[in-house]
Amino acid sequence: MSSKRYLRPIRETARFSDLESWDDLFAYCTHCGRIGSLDRYALEGKYGKHSTVHGLNRKLRCIVCGSREMNMIGARNKLRD
Numbered sequence: 001m002s003s004k005r006y007l008r009p010i011r012e013t014a015r016f017s018d019l020e021s022w023d024d025l026f027a028y029c030t031h032c033g034r035i036g037s038l039d040r041y042a043l044e045g046k047y048g049k050h051s052t053v054h055g056l057n058r059k060l061r062c063i064v065c066g067s068r069e070m071n072m073i074g075a076r077n078k079l080r081d
């Protein structure tokens, strides 16, 4: 068995400015199960660091199934040696 990647939920009120520097953002499509990585710094630059992370949910679209409403966002620690 390969080690399972652990996606950590982000609390409802979290803003980009609340994220830890080592967090990577991922969007999870609950419709088809795809997990895609997000460029948090690009998103932060586009929407502002005081935007809530979950506010992006409706702006994201799954590239596999096209679902707009079922994407959840989580964080994962960057891999360290």
Ligand SMILES: [Zn+2]
Residues within 6 Å of the ligand: 029, 030, 031, 032, 033, 034, 062, 063, 064, 065, 066, 067
């Ligand atoms: Zn999907």
